[in-house]
Amino acid sequence: MTSAAEQSSPSNTPAADEVVTLLTELIRINTSNPTHPERPAAEWVAEKLDEVGIASTILEAAPGRASTIARVAGTDSSRPPLLIHGHLDVVPADASEWTVDPFAGEVKDDYVWGRGAVDMKDMDAMTLAVIRNWARTGVQPPRDIVLAFVSDEEAGGQQGAHWLVDHHADLFADCTEAISEVGGYSITVRDDLRLYLIQTAEKGIAWLRLRAENRPGHGSMIHPDNAVTELARAVTRIGEYQFPVHLTPTMREFLTRIADATGLPIDLENPEGALKYFGNAARMLGATLRNTANPTMLQAGYKANVIPSRAEATVDCRFLPGYSDELFDTIDQLIGEHVSRETITEDIAVETPFDGAIVDAMAAALKAEDAAGVPVPYPMSGGTDAKSFSLLGIRNFGFSPLLLPPDLDFSALFHGIDERVPVSALQFGTRVLDRFLRNC
Known part of the structure; x- marks a missing residue:
C-alpha cells in the first residue's frame, strides 16, 4: 500500500472513466422519498465497496430506511478522519413531465439524465469512483475517511443522518471535518475567470x-x-x-x-x-x-x-x-x-469559516484542474445533512466539484424537471475529488 502523496497527480484517472457507469446504475434504483425506501441503493453501495475489498455496515432507522457506512484507513491514524456523506434518497418525479424516463439513468447529449443526477447521486458516484480506484491500485489517503451514504435527507433526515447521530455517533465522533453536496460547482464570469462556490x-x-x-x-x-x-x-x-x-x-x-x-x-x-x-x-x-x-x-x-x-x-x-x-x-x-x-x-442553521488546511486543499485541487478557477465561500438557501453532523462538532463544507457550462441553469435542476449533469462535469469533479482527498 502506498500513500496518496507518493502517487502521481491524477489527470485522467480510471475513476473518471467509471463515474458515469456508477451514476447511471444508481439513478436506476428508484429511491423516491417516502415511497421507495433506500435499502436497495444501500445494498448496491455495499456491493460496490465489497467488490474492491472495503467492508461496510448497513444500518436501518426503520424498515427499508437504510444507510451504508464504511471507513477507509489512512496513513496517519493520529489525524482526525474526514467524513464524506451523501444521501441516497431523491424527491419524486412525474415521468409525464420529463423528456426522458427520470429513473432510466440515460446518457443523452453528453449529459447523464435522471432524478438524483445533481441531488445528489452524482457526488455519491464520484466518491465511490475515487475510493474504488484507490482500493484497486493500492492508494492510501493521508488520513482515515469515513463514508456515509445515508437515507431520508429529502425529508429532513429524521430516519437518516439525524438518526445516525442520535444512535450511532461513535461512528463519526472522531471526525472533525466533512464534505458533501451543493458546493464546488462553477459559475463562469468570463472566459478567463470561473468562480467555484464552496458552501460554508x-x-x-x-x-x-x-x-x-x-x-x-x-x-x-x-x-x-x-x-x-x-x-x-x-x-x-x-x-x-x-x-x-x-x-x-x-x-x-x-x-x-x-x-x-x-x-x-x-x-x-x-x-x-x-x-x-x-x-x-x-x-x-x-x-x-x-x-x-x-x-x-x-x-x-x-x-x-x-x-x-x-x-x-x-x-x-x-x-x-x-x-x-x-x-x-x-x-x-x-x-x-x-x-x-x-x-x-x-x-438549525449552520456556518463555518472559510479557512484552514482543508480549504487550501480544495482550492489547490480546483486550481490544478482549472487554472481560471477561483474558490469562494457561499451560503445556501436550502438545507443538507450538514445540520445533523454539525451537532457532533464537525465542520461541514459543500464540496461536490463540477465544471458547468456557462449557460446551464444549475440551481433550477435541483428537484426540477429533466434533472441532468454533464458527463464532462462528472469526470472533472472526480479528478478534483481525487486530488483533494490525496492531500487533505
Whole structure:
C-alpha cells in the first residue's frame, strides 16, 4: 500500500472513466422519498465497496430506511478522519413531465439524465469512483475517511443522518471535518475567470402548520366567522411580507472575494444590488440575504356548500444563522390572534469559516484542474445533512466539484424537471475529488 502523496497527480484517472457507469446504475434504483425506501441503493453501495475489498455496515432507522457506512484507513491514524456523506434518497418525479424516463439513468447529449443526477447521486458516484480506484491500485489517503451514504435527507433526515447521530455517533465522533453536496460547482464570469462556490453556511429550516378554527355553517348563509377566510388573510400576509436584509459573515466574505476577483463595484451596504451580476444563481443567493417564508400547501373543507370549522396551511420558512427569533416573532405578528401555528420540522442553521488546511486543499485541487478557477465561500438557501453532523462538532463544507457550462441553469435542476449533469462535469469533479482527498 502506498500513500496518496507518493502517487502521481491524477489527470485522467480510471475513476473518471467509471463515474458515469456508477451514476447511471444508481439513478436506476428508484429511491423516491417516502415511497421507495433506500435499502436497495444501500445494498448496491455495499456491493460496490465489497467488490474492491472495503467492508461496510448497513444500518436501518426503520424498515427499508437504510444507510451504508464504511471507513477507509489512512496513513496517519493520529489525524482526525474526514467524513464524506451523501444521501441516497431523491424527491419524486412525474415521468409525464420529463423528456426522458427520470429513473432510466440515460446518457443523452453528453449529459447523464435522471432524478438524483445533481441531488445528489452524482457526488455519491464520484466518491465511490475515487475510493474504488484507490482500493484497486493500492492508494492510501493521508488520513482515515469515513463514508456515509445515508437515507431520508429529502425529508429532513429524521430516519437518516439525524438518526445516525442520535444512535450511532461513535461512528463519526472522531471526525472533525466533512464534505458533501451543493458546493464546488462553477459559475463562469468570463472566459478567463470561473468562480467555484464552496458552501460554508446554510439556512435553518422551520416548516410550520397554520390553523384557523371557527364555527361551521351553511354555504348559502352570511357567515363572517369563516376559518377559510381567516387563514387566507394570514397566508396572504406571510406570502407578501419581505424580511429585512442581513449580511451574514459568509455572505460578506462571498461578496468581498468576488469583488476582489472580478473588480465588480459591489457595495456591501447594498448587497442586493450585487445580485444582478450572478445570473441564474441570483435567486438562490438572494434568498441568503434574508429570512424567507413561503406558503406551500392549503387544506380546508369537504363539500361545496359547507363552511368548514377548520382550515390549515403549510409554510416553508428558512432562517439565516442567528436570526431564528426574528423569523418566529414576525410569523406570530403576521398570522394574528385567530390563527395558531405549530412546528412540523425545525432544524438549525449552520456556518463555518472559510479557512484552514482543508480549504487550501480544495482550492489547490480546483486550481490544478482549472487554472481560471477561483474558490469562494457561499451560503445556501436550502438545507443538507450538514445540520445533523454539525451537532457532533464537525465542520461541514459543500464540496461536490463540477465544471458547468456557462449557460446551464444549475440551481433550477435541483428537484426540477429533466434533472441532468454533464458527463464532462462528472469526470472533472472526480479528478478534483481525487486530488483533494490525496492531500487533505
